[in-house]
Amino acid sequence: xxxxxxxxxxxxxxxxxxxxxxxxxxxxxxxxxxxxxxxxxxxxxxxxxxxxxxxxxxxxxxxxxxxxxxxxxxxxxxxxxxxxxxxxxxxxxxxxxxxxxxxxxxxxxxxxxxxxx
Numbered sequence: 657x658x659x660x661x662x663x664x665x666x667x668x669x670x671x672x673x674x675x676x677x678x679x680x681x682x683x684x685x686x687x688x689x690x691x692x693x694x695x696x697x698x699x700x701x702x703x704x705x706x707x708x709x710x711x712x713x714x715x716x717x718x719x720x721x722x723x724x725x726x727x728x729x730x731x732x733x734x735x736x737x738x739x740x741x742x743x744x745x746x747x748x749x750x751x752x753x754x755x756x757x758x759x760x761x762x763x764x765x766x767x768x769x770x771x772x773x
Contacts (some may be wrong), residue, residue, distance in 0.1 A: 660702070661683045661704055662685075662687050662688070662689065662707045662708070663708050663719075664688070664695040664708065664713070664765075665688075670760065675688070677765065683765070683766070690714075692716030692720065693715055695707065696725065697733060698724055703707045703730055704735070706732055706757055707735070708737055710737055711755070718736050727751075735754060735768060736740055736752065736757045737759070738757070739760045764771045
C-alpha cells in the first residue's frame with residue numbers, strides 16, 4: 657500500500673473528507689492541492705507515492721496533470737476521481753497513464769488499495 661498521498665481537488669470540503677477517510681485507512685496524507693499547477697509543484701516537492709486526482713480542476717484537467725506527473729523522475733501512482741460516473745469519461749480514463757478511476761461517492765481505502773496494491 658502506498659504510504660503517502662497527495663489529494664488534488666478544487667473543493668476544500670472534499671479534500672477534508674478524503675483526508676479523514678485516507679488517514680483512517682492507514683494512508684499518510686502528504687499534502688493537498690486545489691489546482692493542477694499547485695499539484696504538479698507539490699509532487700515535485702513532496703514526492704508522494706500516490707496522487708488522488710480530480711478529473712475536473714479550474715486550470716488543467718486531471719488527464720493533462722496525470723500525463724505531466726508521469727514525466728517526473730519519481731512519478732507517483734495516480735488514481736483519478738470525479739463526481740461524474742466512469743461511463744461519462746469514456747476512453748479518456750483508459751488512455752490516461754492513471755492506475756484507475758474511483759467515483760467520489762465510492763472512494764474508500766479498500767477501493768484505492770485495489771487499484772494501487
